[in-house]
Amino acid sequence: xxxxxxxxxxxxVDDDAxxxxxxxxxxxxxxxxxxxxxxxxxxxxxYREHRPELVLLDLMLPGKDGIDVCREIxxxxxxxxxxxxxxxxxxxxxxxxxxxxxxxxxxPFKPKELVARIRARxxxxxxxxxxSLEVGDLTIDVAGHTVRRGGELINLTPLExxxxxxxxxxxxxxxxxxxxxxxxxxxxxxADTRLVNVHVQRLRAKVEVxxxxxxxxxxxxGVGYKAGPA
Amino acid sequence: xxxxxxxxxxxxxxxxxxxGALSWLLRPVRAVALSWRRSLQARVVMxxxxxxxxxxxLVGWMLLRQVTDGLVESKRDASLQDARQGFADAQGFxxxxxxxxxxxxxxxxxLFQRLNEPGAASGQYRVVLTGPAGQWRSLPSDAETIPAELxxxxxQPRPLGSAAPTAWxxxxxxxxxxxxxxxxxxxxxxxxxxxxGGTYTLSFLFPLGEQVDTLNVVRGAMLTAGSLLVVLVxxxxxxxxxxxxxxxxxxxxIAERLAAGRLQERMQVRGEDDIARLGMSFNxxxxxxxxxxxxxxxxxxxxxxxxxxxxxxxxxxxxxxxMAADVLHDAREEFDEGTARSAELLQAELDRFEALxxxxxxxxxxxxxxxxxxxxxxxxxxxxxxxxxxTHLLAQRRxxxxxxxxxxxxxxxxxxxxxxxxxxxxxxxxxxxxxxxxxxxxxxxxxxxxADVRRIERIVRNLVANAIEYGEGGDIVVTVGASDDxxxxxxxxxxxxxxxxxxxxVFNRFWRADPARARTSGGTGLGLAISLEDARLHxxxxxxxxxxxxxxxxxxxxxxxxGQMLERxxxxxxxxxxxxxxxxxxxxxxxxxxxxx
Numbered sequence: 001x002x003x004x005x006x007x008x009x010x011x012x013v014d015d016d017a018x019x020x021x022x023x024x025x026x027x028x029x030x031x032x033x034x035x036x037x038x039x040x041x042x043x044x045x046x047y048r049e050h051r052p053e054l055v056l057l058d059l060m061l062p063g064k065d066g067i068d069v070c071r072e073i074x075x076x077x078x079x080x081x082x083x084x085x086x087x088x089x090x091x092x093x094x095x096x097x098x099x100x101x102x103x104x105x106x107x108p109f110k111p112k113e114l115v116a117r118i119r120a121r122x123x124x125x126x127x128x129x130x131x132s133l134e135v136g137d138l139t140i141d142v143a144g145h146t147v148r149r150g151g152e153l154i155n156l157t158p159l160e161x162x163x164x165x166x167x168x169x170x171x172x173x174x175x176x177x178x179x180x181x182x183x184x185x186x187x188x189x190x191a192d193t194r195l196v197n198v199h200v201q202r203l204r205a206k207v208e209v210x211x212x213x214x215x216x217x218x219x220x221x222g223v224g225y226k227a228g229p230a
Numbered sequence: 231x232x233x234x235x236x237x238x239x240x241x242x243x244x245x246x247x248x249x250g251a252l253s254w255l256l257r258p259v260r261a262v263a264l265s266w267r268r269s270l271q272a273r274v275v276m277x278x279x280x281x282x283x284x285x286x287x288l289v290g291w292m293l294l295r296q297v298t299d300g301l302v303e304s305k306r307d308a309s310l311q312d313a314r315q316g317f318a319d320a321q322g323f324x325x326x327x328x329x330x331x332x333x334x335x336x337x338x339x340x341l342f343q344r345l346n347e348p349g350a351a352s353g354q355y356r357v358v359l360t361g362p363a364g365q366w367r368s369l370p371s372d373a374e375t376i377p378a379e380l381x382x383x384x385x386q387p388r389p390l391g392s393a394a395p396t397a398w399x400x401x402x403x404x405x406x407x408x409x410x411x412x413x414x415x416x417x418x419x420x421x422x423x424x425x426x427g428g429t430y431t432l433s434f435l436f437p438l439g440e441q442v443d444t445l446n447v448v449r450g451a452m453l454t455a456g457s458l459l460v461v462l463v464x465x466x467x468x469x470x471x472x473x474x475x476x477x478x479x480x481x482x483x484i485a486e487r488l489a490a491g492r493l494q495e496r497m498q499v500r501g502e503d504d505i506a507r508l509g510m511s512f513n514x515x516x517x518x519x520x521x522x523x524x525x526x527x528x529x530x531x532x533x534x535x536x537x538x539x540x541x542x543x544x545x546x547x548x549x550x551x552x553m554a555a556d557v558l559h560d561a562r563e564e565f566d567e568g569t570a571r572s573a574e575l576l577q578a579e580l581d582r583f584e585a586l587x588x589x590x591x592x593x594x595x596x597x598x599x600x601x602x603x604x605x606x607x608x609x610x611x612x613x614x615x616x617x618x619x620x621t622h623l624l625a626q627r628r629x630x631x632x633x634x635x636x637x638x639x640x641x642x643x644x645x646x647x648x649x650x651x652x653x654x655x656x657x658x659x660x661x662x663x664x665x666x667x668x669x670x671x672x673x674x675x676x677x678x679x680x681a682d683v684r685r686i687e688r689i690v691r692n693l694v695a696n697a698i699e700y701g702e703g704g705d706i707v708v709t710v711g712a713s714d715d716x717x718x719x720x721x722x723x724x725x726x727x728x729x730x731x732x733x734x735x736v737f738n739r740f741w742r743a744d745p746a747r748a749r750t751s752g753g754t755g756l757g758l759a760i761s762l763e764d765a766r767l768h769x770x771x772x773x774x775x776x777x778x779x780x781x782x783x784x785x786x787x788x789x790x791x792x793g794q795m796l797e798r799x800x801x802x803x804x805x806x807x808x809x810x811x812x813x814x815x816x817x818x819x820x821x822x823x824x825x826x827x
Contacts, residue, residue, distance in 0.1 A: 016546045016547075019547075019549055025553075026553050029557070060542060086542035087541065087542065107542075107548070108545050109549060111553045111556045111557070
């Protein structure tokens with residue numbers, strides 16, 4: 001818990017002042033540099049001002065709610081977004097994920113759990129070796145974090161990129177949702193497979209020519225997903 | 231070596247054939263009986279038909295009788311008149327003949343001719359003349375038809391000089407056995423022939439053919455009229471009852487739709503009669519029902535909303551408290567003893583508080599009816615494996631071993647101290663078989679059911695945790711078993727057990743076997759209540775058996791296919807060792823059945 005070099009700037013968007021303050025204490029203890037924003041309306045301004053490496057976003061906010069904030073940030077950037085939600089009902093979680101959140105944590109969470117989720121989302125900053133992968137008609141430059149179809153650049157969030165790379169590295173392997181949760185999201189125990197379903201949909205919407213008939217990310221019924229042939 | 235077909239086979243074949251014919255014959259009877267029971271219209275029409283047919287038949291019969299009587303009476307009077315005249319004529323003719331004429335045959339022939347002539351000409355009557363003891367007969371065939379009783383009445387001895395008596399009766403003439411015979415009136419008297427002093431019986435036969443024809447015509451007319459009348463009455467009844475039954479049937483259909491949840495259905499009301507008022511009342515009832523249901527739905531929605539809001543409102547501050555407590559807990563070594571302990575207690579109680587809150591929210595979700603299943607193929611043996619692995623540490627702390635058995639194969643895969651259990655059957659193989667999955671074993675039926683794995687795991691975790699909690703360090707046995715349409719799992723402990731009346735109470739919310747233990751045990755008191763709701767959501771059973779001092783056994787039974795009805799569980803609720811040890815267990819069964827959902 002040293003206050004040495006910061007591990008990254010984290011924007012905390014939560015209307016509950018006490019929780020926001022507590023979050024800053026915990027994050028600071030873990031070596032992050034937290035920035036607090038108490039309303040949804042000011043969230044975009046704060047994001048543009050601080051350019052954080054990760055956003056912690058409460059789903060229920062007065063004024064502009066978390067879903068809208070999430071969409072707006074996503075429209076501008078692929079920054080990792082972790083939602084804080086008080087509800088574990090499918091509808092709320094799926095709506096949050098579909099609006100662009102990478103992961104979610106259900107209140108009340110343990111600080112360690114939250115930190116683990118944040119670290120998992122930021123871990124990609126350990127730069128990988130240069131590597132080039134091919135899936136279908138896509139070319140992936142792993143070190144450069146770019147995906148191209150022909151000469152055209154496809155804009156993916158870091159999470160979507162990780163998901164695609166994970167599948168593309170082993171095109172012969174079928175990944176179960178649990179394995180993907182572990183490799184892409186960093187969950188060591190079984191977690192919510194809805195995360196995988198929603199993000200596969202989002203990824204398909206971006207990389208597939210026809211998302212109704214996927215050729216890049218294929219569903220293996222009853223098992224999971226695999227990459228399409230190169 | 232052909233052997234004759236055994237008799238029972240033949241007999242049964244015959245029985246079957248007769249039965250088949252009988253049922254074929256009975257089918258229309260059954261159809262009528264069914265519509266009698268089920269259709270008011272059919273019943274009224276059938277009753278009307280029966281009663282009107284009865285009345286018409288009765289009236290027709292009476293009318294016919296009166297007409298017959300009238301016709302026959304007038305004919306009889308006329309016949310007697312004619313006969314008397316004939317007798318007088320005959321006696322006069324006989325008396326006026328020359329007594330010296332000694333040829334009675336000629337005389338009789340003349341007499342017969344004289345009498346028979348007018349009758350035969352008009353077809354009104356015929357004459358039969360018979361001599362004493364069959365000496366002479368005019369027409370033998372007709373003579374046969376004159377009843378002997380009548381003849382004997384006429385032949386009675388009488389004082390000399392008095393007039394010969396006249397007697398009459400009804401008879402039939404023609405061939406008595408054939409349909410061609412005709413009823414007739416026969417009038418007899420005697421004539422004394424002066425020439426030989428012989429007494430001859432003279433009979434007049436008046437055939438009633440004309441009257442019979444008339445009666446036939448009348449009967450035919452009445453039959454036609456009666457039938458038409460019956461048809462008319464039945465038709466009227468049909469139309470009238472239709473007026474009543476049609477709206478009743480309509481009301482039934484609408485009521486069925488209402489019952490099926492289509493609350494906006496209403497009856498059409500036309501006019502102001504009783505039927506219309508029935509429709510109006512019916513619609514009022516439906517409207518009132520709809521309103522009440524809407525209110526209840528609204529209430530339930532508000533309640534759900536409230537639970538959801540409470541959940542959110544409670545969770546945010548709880549998160550803050552939780553994090554603060556964690557920070558304090560992590561730094562507790564820097565505090566003095568009292569403060570450090572406080573930080574620990576705060577942390578531990580927060581865990582309990584969180585568990586309680588999430589259990590309460592889960593229960594309220596069941597109460598609000600919003601709990602939904604996410605169905606998947608769930609292998610109970612795998613679930614048991616995972617749960618036993620997860621609770622391994624807890625069991626070790628309590629000194630219990632948890633063993634998983636597959637029904638019929640005891641002694642497999644103990645997770646704790648292997649091979650030291652007393653009472654195991656000979657021939658079983660205690661010992662670890664890591665990585666051995668139930669589906670891999672030959673002849674083993676996988677305990678797979680269509681279920682929500684999260685809920686099933688929660689049930690099994692609750693049961694195993696409970697068994698460890700109350701098992702007093704004894705062995706715990708988890709048994710899985712399956713039949714064609716059900717999969718089951720039992721958890722047996724050898725702890726303090728349960729009293730008979732407690733077995734059904736363990737599923738009550740916040741119920742504890744021993745109130746004194748309430749503070750020490752870690753559960754929220756809602757675990758089994760939630761498990762029961764989870765089992766019910768699957769259409770399954772969760773039951774408990776217990777005996778003081780002999781431990782408890784909980785049994786979860788799930789249908790293999792979602793939505794199927796459970797009939798019996800593949801595993802017994804009362805464990806085999808307890809059944810041998812005591813008879814008291816058997817008395818518990820009815821009570822437990824009553825506790826089944």
